[in-house]
Amino acid sequence: MFLVTGATGELGRRIVRESRLKNLPVRAFVRLISDYAELSHRGAEVFIGDLKRERDIEKAMKGIQFVISAHGGDSEALDYRANIDLIDAAQSEGVQHFVFISVLGVDRGYEDAPTFKAKREVEKYLQASGLNYTILRPSGFASNLLPLAEQFRRTGVYLLVGDPRSRTSIVSPDDLARIAIASVDLEAARNQSLAIGGSEILERQDVPKILGRIFNREPVMINPPLFAFDAVRNLIGVVSSDGKESLGTLRALLANEFYLTPAETARIESIYGFKLETLEAFLRRYLSI
């Protein structure tokens, strides 16, 4: 039995769908307030709880062989504490394999980015735990672009903050879901930390060009510089230091490059035995074009 946290999220629900398509038993950890009807219709066992409660995590772990931690949120309570509690509970239960969804660039020491810091600490804790593990470090998800694509469809406008030439390997969350599930069975993925991206290195300015091709319209790119973002962030800091701090992760994402080298891409495709999807293919699939 798999335990999937964040099972109603962009990635988690794809992990649940994919595991049910493969007829694998899966327990979906969800909050009472979440929309989890689809998960039970697909045959997942639904566990209602709150990842901020250690007791709920211990209960959810009963009888579990494989954990996929795919939740996110508040960096201290969810990205850090809930994962530490999951790892402790997995150890007590004698779980066979723990898959942790981290983030690309987690090991670059971004001091001002709370999510990156929390995930790095969890990675170290998991590596020292003695559990079999796979740490997956994805780049940004292609699904994040779907609302922007819909806006582009209506207006032709694309907002890009920061350097339009910075490079990225946007990942299909469907590929990532397949990879997360397969990791528990593959010798080559055991006790590895793997960068996961799409099959190509794009510049961020390629995204509106791709949308222009898909919707057959000339893109209008609005491109505020990073210092404009910083000015807004500093203003927010005047009223809320927490608000400013949480925008630190977004700033790290906007200010840096997140792409896989061709060797890293080839390694993933060789371990998991399939070709990673391009951003254009993903968008065409979801936008039905």
Ligand SMILES: NC(=O)c1ccc[n+]([C@@H]2O[C@H](COP(=O)([O-])OP(=O)(O)OC[C@H]3O[C@@H](n4cnc5c(N)ncnc54)[C@H](OP(=O)(O)O)[C@@H]3O)[C@@H](O)[C@H]2O)c1
């Ligand atoms: N999105 C990206 O581009 C990206 C890139 C790299 C890495 N990642 C990592 O990939 C993972 C999945 O990301 P995502 O975009 O799929 O996340 P998401 O869509 O934001 O989903 C977050 C999930 O966490 C659940 N959750 C939040 N608080 C909870 C609580 N107290 N108890 C139980 N569940 C709770 C949410 O449940 P509700 O439905 O109840 O809110 C939701 O299912 C995260 O670890 C994220 O850091 C994401």
